[in-house]
Amino acid sequence: MLLASLNPAAVAGGADIGDAVRIDGAVLSRSDLVGAATSVAERVAGAGRVAVLATPTVATVLAVTGCLIAGVPVVPVPADVGTAERRHILTDSGAQAWLGDQPAETEGLPHVPVRVHARSWHRYAEPPADAPALIIYTSGTTGAPKGVVVSRAAIAADIDALAEAWQWSPDDTLVHGLPLYHVHGLVLGLLGSLRIGNRFVHTGKPTPEGYAAAGGSLYFGVPTVWSRVADDRASAWALASARLLVSGSAPLPVPVFDKLVAVTGHRPIERYGSTESLITVSTRVDGERRPGWVGLPVAGVQTRLVDESGGDVVHDGETIGRLQVQGPTLFDGYLNRPDATAEVLGADGWYRTGDVAVIDGDGMHRIVGRESVDLIKTGGFRVGAGEIETALLGHPGVREAAVVGLPDDDLGQRIVAFIVGDADRDALINYVAQELSIHKRPREVRIVDALPRNAMGKVLKKELAQ
Template sequence: MLTALFAGPADAPDALRIDGRALSREQLLAAATATADRIAGAPALAVLARPTAATVTAVVGGLLAGVPVVPLPPDAGPKERDHILRDSGAALLAVAPGEAAPDGVTLPLVTADPAARSAATHPEPDPGAPAFVLYTSGTTGAPKGALLGRRAVAADLDALASAWAWTTEDTLVHGLPLFHVHGLVLGVLGALRTGSRLVHTGRPTPAAYAAAGGTLYFGVPTVWSRLAADQAAARALAGARLLVSGSAPLPVPVFERLSELCGHRPVERYGMTETLITVSTRADGERRPGSVGLPLDGVRTRLLGEDGAPVPHDGESVGELQVRGATLFDGYLGRPDADAEAWTDDGWFRTGDVATVGGDGFHRIVGRASVDLIKSGGFKIGAGEVEAALRDHPAVADAAVVGAPDPDLGQAVVAFVVADGAVTGDQLSSFVAERLSVHKRPRRVVLVDDLPRNAMGKVLKKQLTEPGP
């Protein structure tokens, strides 16, 4: 699974640079083995997942020992943290040298020291064994632990390497959190499997990305938006090979601005904790703004309507996206009820996302079925389409669209807009009506200073619709 740690190209002293600290693959392997020596046989290893070399050492140590790794967000509140530790069955908590356990955590500590060395060997774990227990965002209750198998992780990274032409010649740059799929599985294990160099910038600032000198860059829309607003930093990425955006839709104006400034049309991709990445634009394929491309090798997708019937692939009709293939998780830890809800009787995973698929197979994600498919006056309206239209207005910096209860329409289209110029709600509603069908226009526009987002840049729409204090 960690191919390049054992049989990669000639090692380099800075094969991995994480928040300023350089490691060769040989050093990482020796340090991770020292961690594996101490945790072998544990039921699960929690890792306080800060963007550090110690975190990577702990994660790789867990994988070498065949111990499922439970990344713990360092900013998790006591309730969330206690739930993850208790629910996962973690017996140990890995921390950096000199780091104390968070308040209230009584698990035995294991120091993951990047300077430690061990020449021991550990037997190769069963490919079907779990690699991670990753916790979902918990938008519909307490976070659920998704069991990600070693085989699924390897299959996904290999499919992405093929789609993005990701090789040992690349230098991957990102500054994403190491407790999510994007930053940890793709952004760390991807480099360790392909043999590319890795530069983790600590924080994903435009200046840090510009100075890194990479060929392959990962970012979420917030990162790319800030880069697009920094002309010098964006132009510094002209020498890169590929820019990859994910975790949330990339606004079309940001896509176009990056293309203008650095000559790269970003690659967009789609996935979730339970499925890893399943759909992506190819490095050698067409890159359309607002599209996440085609299913990866080994992945199949389908669109179904509320009646269970297939939805036409016409680029307009929306349906629930369902997937199956080698990249999918093995189920929710201790939650057979959640498993039953997540899988269809014929073996497809219900993503809970709504999408359209064109006649050429290109996928466009509309959003979550629970908050982004708005049923208004007998019409089904994708929030993402309205958001994209709003962002086309020169005075709009950002927008989030929701469906609000309405006695006449069922749901009314309501837009929360961050505006950087003088514009009224009526003007924005008319602007949308001129570009989309009239029934898709916002019935109400709320001007706000900012939109609530999670660590990966996704707008927390339930916070917009919840009544204030």
């Protein structure tokens, strides 16, 4: 069952927790959660798909949980989504109603409020494992957002694999302040906690002070969050008593990794995945946590690197290849888009991630980045943008860095670095040339006030390239 720890029998058998969920100033016990979510299930049972405005509130928690109990697929909608994108998500998904918090614009759909204090103890049969649980829309960087259909079985397999890798248990208190419409915050944070049976604390905004006050044993954050924590020594010190710090959704800069070690005593866990594959690679609690590397395939998952002609790429820790993954965590396809599905999901069951990576002889993975923006082909060399960014971040005058390849008549692509900080451009170019091979140096450095990022902290490199 997807929500293995969330059932009346478990609660009646003594598995109740008085503060199972803390969010938006409210506290739910395990029995509160079961009773209120089952009441929601009674109101939506039989629906095809339901949209949930994914605000960090009790209403969102109960809406998502109630739908999963009833076997109704959830379409999480970002709270800050624009009008055109919201309309596309609702139309494309075929959502029949809004559930939970009411959006400012309903787009003509009925709204079903969540009754936080209602209780029901009706027993629902577990839906089929291959039934869709979530339809999560991608960011739409290559056209209109696509609906990623994620099954109950894929979510369960991924959470169980991560529980094994991270020694995640009901004794943990998981803390994060991330959005509840992406894999990181929703699938791992909320649904992971409901399946494992641990306490779940959502801090609202992911501030260092909020993390420090939460008293967690297991923390999730994106690199921007961890950078801010590392710069707040008092808050960082409060995390020293935690068991595990986990970073994802974007590469964790090596200087931030090192600073977290210095101020918290923890070497953070790094992991890799996508909406389409969930989390497929991670460092382990009982294994090596190497800065800049995301670890080994989780249980049940296989990975491979291929070159441009489809041949295998050597695992030498240096040679870059296209990353493909296979396993029980993969999505079922893009909703209404068999053409787009066929482009990335082969008949052989391998998902073409669009990312490029290197794998060393021990199976450790380092993600170079997106093939479209992070693999730079310059002067006959294949260069990963991430390696240059890491070098730049080692300079004392650089606070943030993003590297892209721009068209160049002579080189094919020239390496251009966008920098937030206070440093001489020529000095930075020479610094990288000394730290790395000379062909990896930026040919141009641009100083900017800020880098464009999405809600999960990823740098929007296509905006920089344009």
